[in-house]
Amino acid sequence: MDASSLQAETESRPAAEPQPGDLTILVIHNPVAGFWQRSKLRIYLRALRKTGRRIIVRKTAGPGDATFIAAEVDPRQVETVVAAGGDGTIREVADGLAGSGVRLAVLPLGTANVLALELGLGFSPHAAARATVNAREKIGYAGLVDNRRFLLMVSAGVDARVVARTSSTVKRYIGKAAYAVAAVQELLRPRWGGPITALVDGAEISGDLIIVTRAQRYAGPFIIAPEADIRSRRLYVIAPQGRGFWSMIRYAAALFTNRLSTLPDVIVREAKEVVLTGPEGHPVQVDGDPMGTLPVTIRCDETPITILWPQDHR
């Protein structure tokens, strides 16, 4: 992005003249994320403007656009890029910023907002604004699913099938309830039956659901991998072994009470590389969005990403 395009797209002027060394904050906003949360963006921008920072807002035009915009950022002009959207938008922005040294901040506008919870940020736009201008920089790492970056998790099995069935239009209007609708559809007319197999550093595990995660949380605030940390380069595999409807109900109950990883019939493994295979055409879920089909190979990326964490985070 050159100086003239920055100038042309500047949405707000600073309240005070920027001091030497003050750089621009670029907000990359996914307009289809968080339909009911549009006021949050306004509140966030108002709070940022009060700090006198130069702010540019760019709306994404479609899938992949956030990566493209983030990858074009010139670190001499932009100090922080804010991913304003759900976990899918944050993943795309992180992908574009990796290795650039430009800081990634988050305004959570999605339905699950797992990364915001991992950062200890919560959902308040005021807290997000504070964390954007007064935060601690920490290095994090993405995972790689084949050659694409992800920040949180990859999974295949029942959850990926539900995500694949969830209409983004319905999700925009009714939020999390759209997943419940898709789950009922999946229950009544299951597709892509058959177990998923994970080759975990060479050892085989199979199950109806296999999650490979870099994050502690899953589907919102629920902790499935207490040892995980996006600042480390570790992967964790979570593989419930029970089959069938009643096992899934039991696992759902354990998930909602943060006990999934403690159940005796749930395999938990730390891993360096995982190859997921399964029925042909079976969908894969990455950071809450559908992304391609099995098979996939998952490992950790070595390229650092500079992430802004709230000051009070451990």
Ligand SMILES: Nc1ncnc2c1ncn2[C@@H]1O[C@H](COP(=O)(O)OP(=O)(O)OP(=O)(O)O)[C@@H](O)[C@H]1O
């Ligand atoms: N302008 C756009 N039109 C349509 N899709 C877009 C646009 N910009 C981004 N996207 C896509 O929207 C998808 C969903 O975005 P995101 O995950 O941020 O929101 P969400 O689905 O509402 O949140 P959550 O994942 O928490 O449910 C992303 O995969 C992204 O590629």
